[in-house]
Amino acid sequence: MDKHTHLPSHLHDIRNRVEGYARAYGLDFFDTVFEVLGFDEINMVAAYGGFPNRYPHWRFGMDYERLSKGYEYGLSKIYEMVINNDPSYAYLLESNMDVDQKLVMAHVFGHVDFFKNNFMFRHTNRKMMDQMANHATRVRRYQDKLGVELVEDFIDRCLSIENLIDYQSPYVKRRPDRTGVEGEGAERQVAQGFKNEREYMREYINPREFMQEQQRKLDEEAARKKKFPERAERDVLLFLLEHAPLERWEHDVLSIIREEAYYFAPQGQTKIMNEGWATYWHSKIMTEKALDASEVIDYADHHSGTLATHPGQLNPYKLGVELWRDIEDRWNKGRFGKEYDECDSFVARKQWDKQLGVGRDKIFEVRKHYNDVTFIDEFLSLEFCVQQRLFTFGYNEKHQRWEIMEREFRKVKEKLLHMLTNFGQPEIAVEDGNWENRGELYLVHKHDGVDLKLDYARDTLRHVQSLWRRPVNLHTKVEGRGTIFRYDGKEHSDRRADL
Helix, strand or coil: CCCCCCCCHHHHHHHHHHHHHHHHCCCCCCCEEEEEECHHHHHHHHHCCCCCCCCCCHHHHHHHHHHHHHHHCCCCCCCEEEECCCCEEEEEECCCCHHHHHHHHHHHHHHHHHHHHCHHHCCCCCCHHHHHHHHHHHHHHHHHHHCHHHHHHHHHHHHHCCCCCCCCCCCCCCCCCCCCCCCCCCCCCCCCCCCCCCHHHHHHHCCHHHHHHHHHHHHHHHHHHCCCCCCCECCHHHHHHHHCCCCHHHHHHHHHHHHHHHHHHHHHHCHHHHHHHHHHHHHHHHHHHHCCHHHHHHHHHHHHHHHCCCCCCCCHHHHHHHHHHHHHHHHHHCCCCHHHHHCCCHHHHHHCCCCCCCHHHHHHHHHHHCCHHHHHHHHCCHHHHHHCCCCEEEEECCCCEEEEEECCHHHHHHHHHHHHHHHHCCEEEEEEEEECCCCEEEEEEECCCCCCCHHHHHHHHHHHHHHHCCCEEEEEEECCEEEEEEECCCCEEEEECCC
């Protein structure tokens, strides 16, 4: 049985046509199942992060109320949702016009192509629909056994620190192999004072007693210097799972929160690329293939709403699609390489066109190997910045108003990259799990020029301490001075300290 036949016949036909257009352009995506939902149902699914089944928690109810009110008052409307899964699942709003359904389908196929081919999603669970349902069952079982309030309170604490993971760990090997024995994969330390010798002179040059004494000193020194953990652990949740005195159900719930955080992380790390890619393809499919003459005005109205830029906000759809188009245009015209980079004539650069025609190949290559940070760093050019009129803004204390701060390309690019690196969130790692030999947790904030929000920092300490069960310390900078914040389970304190 065709899994797509549950769509109304006219939508089934539209789906087949749009999928054919997408594949003809070279898009490569998982099989995609579309479901039609009413506004109430789609708000419910959206509140669950796009999944029809999640573990019960009050925040999903809050999200549902917000989405419902936004729809009722005409403030917002959900056009599409798609899940990174194999097969992928996407939802269509029942009340949408056919032109909207075409647009959404084309947009979804762009997303699913990105999910399937971009390297950031290579390690994600492609059966997350089933896994989310499994998570929901486990949490409900704990709630039935222990009580809703107890479990929800623990989930609250876990969710408040769900960003304390190592976003690069799926792609970077940080932990060394531990074989447990000397040999391959293990480096042998040689005690200082040992002399190289020929075999027949061993007993004379390095007496057995001398060697044993030197080895004992070496072992004592190694034990004294050994840290816990041996290297700073960026995945704070993993450290808590491995070493915090959690009950079995607490360990299971925290592992669920961590697993889902890692599943959603690549979507946050590729928001501009992903939304721009999907917008690029829905625009191309609609304007070149799928659009009927009678639908042009409605399409233009809804497409322009997607790309609209609001004051003080970065629209990832707009920035992404314009950058994809710019890359395609540059590689079609040969505006790259040593010769082009060394050309210092603005007029010559503007008129540059070697008619290479390799733009389409280039954007497919970029789609595979980049994330938002490397995408912006590599392809955001001076010409693009000027053309799109990008700038930074800030609050002017003197005039008591928000103002444009910088239009300089370098400053704009640095600001954008800073926003995207680690989602603009602080990078915190476990430096010591037995600080000062008192069993206290010692966290270090990698200061990047922006001080922590102190109320958030104290809340984080409080929630981490509730899992660690012993005092927790956080080393950071406040107004340029090293500071250690501490929470012992009862009260907060802080003191100055050098970083």
